[in-house]
Amino acid sequence: xxxxxxxxxxxxxxxxxxPFAEGFFRLATPLMLMQWRDSRQPLLQLLAREAPxxxxxxxxxxxxxxxxxxxxxxxxxxxxxxALYHDVGKILKPEYFTENQTAQINLxxxxxxxxxxxxxxxxxxxxxxLAREYRLPPALIPFIREHHGTTLVRYFHNVAAERQPSIAxxxxxxxxxxxxxxxxxxxxxxxxxxxxxxxxxVEGAVRSLRDPAPGxxxxxxxxxxMDRLNDGQFDACEITLADLHKVExxxxxxxxxxxxxxxxYPKAGExxxxxxAPPQPKPxxx
Numbered sequence: 001x002x003x004x005x006x007x008x009x010x011x012x013x014x015x016x017x018x019p020f021a022e023g024f025f026r027l028a029t030p031l032m033l034m035q036w037r038d039s040r041q042p043l044l045q046l047l048a049r050e051a052p053x054x055x056x057x058x059x060x061x062x063x064x065x066x067x068x069x070x071x072x073x074x075x076x077x078x079x080x081x082x083a084l085y086h087d088v089g090k091i092l093k094p095e096y097f098t099e100n101q102t103a104q105i106n107l108x109x110x111x112x113x114x115x116x117x118x119x120x121x122x123x124x125x126x127x128x129x130l131a132r133e134y135r136l137p138p139a140l141i142p143f144i145r146e147h148h149g150t151t152l153v154r155y156f157h158n159v160a161a162e163r164q165p166s167i168a169x170x171x172x173x174x175x176x177x178x179x180x181x182x183x184x185x186x187x188x189x190x191x192x193x194x195x196x197x198x199x200x201x202v203e204g205a206v207r208s209l210r211d212p213a214p215g216x217x218x219x220x221x222x223x224x225x226m227d228r229l230n231d232g233q234f235d236a237c238e239i240t241l242a243d244l245h246k247v248e249x250x251x252x253x254x255x256x257x258x259x260x261x262x263x264x265y266p267k268a269g270e271x272x273x274x275x276x277a278p279p280q281p282k283p284x285x286x
Contacts, residue, residue, distance in 0.1 A: 027137065027139075028137045028140065036085075036136065036140065037077075037080070042134060043085065043131075043136070051087075051094035051097070054090045056099070057099050058084050060258070061086070061199045061200050061203050062083040062084045063254070064203060065080055065082070065083040066079060066080035067254045068246075068247045068250045070250070071246040071250035072191065072243045074191045074195065078139060082139075082193070082196060083200075085140055085144060086127070086143045087127065089122070089128070089130060091126075092122075092126050093122070095107060096119050096120070099204070116156050116159075117153055121153070124144065124148060127145075131144055146186055146188045146193040146196075147200050149185055149187040149197060149233040150183055150187055151228070152231075153181045153183070154181075156181060160176045160181065161175070161176045187233050190238075191237055194233075194234050198224065202221050202255065205220045214260065217259065221255070222248060225244060225248050
């Protein structure tokens, strides 16, 4: 009767109309996101082939973003898939990013800081263009566009400051405006892209540690989170301080598990110790 007709209609919608709507409107439904998560997607295959270091970084960031979003009740599937594609812009010039360099050769050593900056900044714009060329769902593009926000490309700002002598004294100073060495934005506009920003930063920083002991991992995660918070990078989204605390805990747990297989907690009576200074950023590890 009527119930059977409704069931038949629902089945027709799911099997016929929904896939059409997903394809036509490129909606980020769970089904479509699972399809874009497939490593056989042409753009992911291109990333793995042309920038293997970036691809491995993206896989790790994807897992971190998924776990961090689960901790705050955000859309973990969307964040996980968005993270897979956040650095696809590095496909065009992979050799200028440290995770893809196999030899001890820094291609930026022969370039002026401003030229290096242009190459680094371009991976965001290039990524958005590649995403559109490969017809990614619109919901994934903010993960490319917003994952650096308006953060400072600190390494090349420092290099530029060291190379620029003071007009008055002829000595090196820190007179290079930070605004000239920042990503153009926008800042993260959702909790999911804010989480990606943190996951992207902490993954590279922890990977660069010679001894990724749990205490050092905790220090790095906290330092990067506070840096982004104090820099106003979360001002455009609705992520709360309580959310950030949960994200920090989730990232520390996930990274300790990744590097040690378990989380090591202080024994009774032991203090947490001093927070160590985070590692200095390496060239182009952005």
